[in-house]
Amino acid sequence: MSNQNNTRILLNIKDKSIHFSDESVQQEVIKGVLSHVVYATHSPDHPDYCTKCGCINQDNSIIKNGTKSVTIKLPKCSNFTTYLKLKKQRYYCKMCSHTFISQTNLVDKNCSISKNTYHKVLLEIKTKRSVWDISKSNNISHTTINSWITNINSKFIQPHNSLPKNLSFDEFKSVKEVKGKMSFIFTDADTGKILDILTHRHIGFLKSYFFSFPLEVRKQVETVSMDMFKGYIDLVKSCFPNAKIITDRFHVVQLINRSFNSVRTQVMKENKQYYSKLKKYWKLLMMTQDDLDDKEYKHFKCFPHLMTEQQVVDELLRSSKELEECYWLMQRIRLSINNRQIDYFEDLISKNYKHLPKTIQTTINTFNYHKTSILNALTYEYSNGKLEGTNNLIKVIKRIAFGYRSFTNFRARVLLISNTMLPLQL
Ligand SMILES: [Zn+2]
Structure with a gap:
């Protein structure tokens, strides 16, 4: 096999009009870094037409006119930053008196980073690595990588011709750029697939987003699982006329736990x-x-004698009658939720708790406000459970991103890494 071919295979350059000389690889210091530089010539077939004016080449109207050297960044070879110094053919068009340069499919026009490098970085963006890391290992500025991510973000568009039957709504603490700090995410409750991530959870904004789906599509939604954020109820009622609201069981338990804890x-x-x-x-x-x-x-x-866990709890509850009553209320509510005892739960929240601390009263009032949807949660199988994994992923991405500022890039990164949104064309 000739050196020519070896170099071609090593660099994964498929364009046959690029030719390497025998001594094509040199070591040079570029921008203070010892790098591999590969010298090559681009000599494609004579052009059929002028790229400036579009005139067909006839009777030698387009002639060769010297060469132009360009430097193209390739993926690293053996951990060396690798450049291709490519001598391109320049042409002169007699019809329009302009010159133009031969194009290769190695790089996009006016770009000095090879497509191979771009694809390598793209694969790395899909992993849980920080842009900073990817930037360093590929010797490409993080500004460039971030601009690629921004570009990808606009290609993630949720198609408006269908929606799953069961949706799950949630919000998460977003990036610094977002006002109100909370962003909205919704998924397919059956598969956990992310359907979209939206900047914020303002109801007007969410309504106009969902109204952009045709009514026929919105009518197909049967259930929406969510937390107890009041705005969502109005949102579901106006956007999804046939949907039943399901309050996520986890949030019910979390709320009573929190209020008990504040009493403690x-x-x-x-x-x-x-x-x-x-x-x-x-x-x-x-x-x-x-x-x-x-x-x-x-x-x-903290106790002088040997004790069982049960005895410790009994002792702690002796500290306050109020605490003891709140403790049993919390335990009973959790029991009714976990065992899906609808009557028991209804009975518990219908009682009078005026003698208990305000936080418990507020929680019980909240449960009464969301009673129908909590009871739905005890009837239907759906919950936000699958979203929890996604929320963990979001936390990881925020950590590797060292606190993303731009929502656009953050969204693209979540969608890329979670790999759940299909309509991406590059
Ligand atoms: Zn021309």
Whole structure:
């Protein structure tokens, strides 16, 4: 095999009109970095027409007119930054008196980075690596890489001719650029596939987004799972006339847990005797009652005698009547949710809790406000469970991006890495 061919294979250059000389590879210092430079000549077939005026070449109207050297960045070879110094053919058009240069499919017009390099970087953008890392390992500025990502973002468009039957809405803490800090994400509740990510969750904005789907398409949506953000209810009612709202069970449990926890910290502050105990063993209070161990006696630092987990909880609840009542309310609500006991849940939230702390009252009021959709959650299988994985991915991407500023790039990155949105054409 000739050197010519070896070089071609190593560099993965398919354009047969690029020719390498025998001594084509040199080591040179470029921008302070020892690099590999490959010298080559581009001598394609004589052009059929002038690229400036479009005139067909006849009777030698287009003639050769010297050469022009361009430097093209290739993917790294053996970890060396690699350049192709390509001598291109220049032509002169007698019809329009302009000159033009031969084009290769190695690079896009007016671009000095080869398509191979672009594709290599693109594959890396799809992995959980920071742009900074990718920039360093490919010797391409992060500004360039970010501009590619921005460009890709505009190619991710959710087709408006269909929607899955079951949707899942959620929001997440977004990038710095976003006002209000929360961005909106919605997925297919059956597959977990991301359907789109939108800058913010303002209801007017979301309405106009969903209204751009034809009514026939919106009518096909049967359920929407979501948290208890009030705005979403109005959104679903006006955009999806046939959809049932499902409050995600996880959010119901989370809300009652949080309000119980705030009661605990309040008691903790007021009751010095129990301060450290309530602070140290809060996890036992949050455990499901049935999961507490009542057999094994262990040493707990804040208690002088050996005790079981169950005994520790009993002791903690002795700190305050109020705390004890809130504890049982939390346990019962969680039980009714986990066992899907509709009547039990309805009964629990219909009771009067005026004697309990404000935070518990507010939570119970919220449950009453969202009663229908919470009861739907106990009837239907759907939840935001699949979205949780996506939210973890979002956290990872934010971390590797060192706090993305631009929402556009952030969105593109999430969609690329999650690999769930199909209509991307490059
Ligand atoms: Zn011309």
